Amino acid sequence: MTDGARSKGGGERRGWRAATQEALYGPDGFYRRPEGPAGHFRTSVHASPLFAHAIARLLCRVDEALGRPRTLDFVDLGAGHGELVGGVLAALPADVAARARGYAVELAGRPDGLDERITWLSEPPREITGLLFANEWLDNVPVDVAEVDPAGVPRLVLVAADGTEALGEPVSGAEADWLARWWPLPAEEGLRAEIGLPRDLAWAAAVDRVARGLAVAVDYAHTADARPPFGTLTGFREGRETAPAPDGSCDITAHVALDACAAACTSADTARTPSGTARTAPDHARTPPGTACALPAARLLTQRAALHTLELTGARPPLALASKDPSAYVRALASTGEAAELTASGGLGDFGWLLQPVGIADPLP
Numbered sequence: 001m002t003d004g005a006r007s008k009g010g011g012e013r014r015g016w017r018a019a020t021q022e023a024l025y026g027p028d029g030f031y032r033r034p035e036g037p038a039g040h041f042r043t044s045v046h047a048s049p050l051f052a053h054a055i056a057r058l059l060c061r062v063d064e065a066l067g068r069p070r071t072l073d074f075v076d077l078g079a080g081h082g083e084l085v086g087g088v089l090a091a092l093p094a095d096v097a098a099r100a101r102g103y104a105v106e107l108a109g110r111p112d113g114l115d116e117r118i119t120w121l122s123e124p125p126r127e128i129t130g131l132l133f134a135n136e137w138l139d140n141v142p143v144d145v146a147e148v149d150p151a152g153v154p155r156l157v158l159v160a161a162d163g164t165e166a167l168g169e170p171v172s173g174a175e176a177d178w179l180a181r182w183w184p185l186p187a188e189e190g191l192r193a194e195i196g197l198p199r200d201l202a203w204a205a206a207v208d209r210v211a212r213g214l215a216v217a218v219d220y221a222h223t224a225d226a227r228p229p230f231g232t233l234t235g236f237r238e239g240r241e242t243a244p245a246p247d248g249s250c251d252i253t254a255h256v257a258l259d260a261c262a263a264a265c266t267s268a269d270t271a272r273t274p275s276g277t278a279r280t281a282p283d284h285a286r287t288p289p290g291t292a293c294a295l296p297a298a299r300l301l302t303q304r305a306a307l308h309t310l311e312l313t314g315a316r317p318p319l320a321l322a323s324k325d326p327s328a329y330v331r332a333l334a335s336t337g338e339a340a341e342l343t344a345s346g347g348l349g350d351f352g353w354l355l356q357p358v359g360i361a362d363p364l365p
């Protein structure tokens, strides 16, 4: 422990990862509250039903690539109140819907009145054949934060429940290796980075549950060519961005180093075991070099590009429709606005999509 281990107010300081874990998912954690994520911020899922329709089309492509299996899984990881699963099941054509199984994977409890067809789980099913989809999940997997001290050394940032910080020990071990590989910090006092190793491991463990199909993570993201110099850790409360304080009163989130997650399933450290058994982050034994069954390379693209491929373009309806069928024209215009929000530059359209096929060809070429 360093001098910074206790704050002035007497509260214990811990690394951001442990503090966030308790603040979000502890017994009184932010995500245990009844209002759910939609009570505090708007994701693509809440922005428009068009998003669920596009994901349903993606599930149909996965179904085709799998050769129309007897049962087809749709697994929403970090499902909030299960809104996306309900929307996807409702948007499927009848022949696919008859074979589809919908799973909401969530640490919070099942909301009252949820569609009975949706299975509510606290971790993904063991052998998924279909689509595993994680919208804004990885940014809520807690991470530690490093900051460069006056001597140019990256140290762990410690935080008290009120959000006040102090520097702790130098970053070492696997976390130092991760920084060196994915987010090297120049020796300039005050530069910061979020150490994404727990997210890489969590993603690899999730992908390991897919026997055949596609895993997709969608999130605020950055890649090695453009890391933010001071990191992105922030809070959200009742729709507004706020200073992050790990006291359970707000969401705590940081953008995702999605390129590191993409590499996690094809690196010897985090790849699936030869038996295909699930490996849970982060305390698993390492796969001995040479025994990992590497998956095909993952692919990164923007939400804008992904949704365009899934036939969500935001094109305006033809003007002729206005005189032929005015109410259809008004409905089509509203859809255009929603599609524009889902694909907007500087907004949801810039989100990163990480596609990891497992045993099938990439269904979004």
Ligand SMILES: C[S@@+](CC[C@H](N)C(=O)[O-])C[C@H]1O[C@@H](n2cnc3c(N)ncnc32)[C@H](O)[C@@H]1O
Binding pocket: 031, 037, 043, 044, 045, 046, 077, 078, 079, 080, 081, 105, 106, 107, 108, 122, 123, 134, 135, 136, 137, 140, 141
């Ligand atoms: C930002 S919300 C996104 C909710 C929803 N996917 C959406 O896009 O509206 C993140 C959700 O992930 C859940 N979550 C975080 N870690 C999880 C885990 N390991 N297993 C299941 N759910 C998790 C949280 O409880 C929270 O509901």
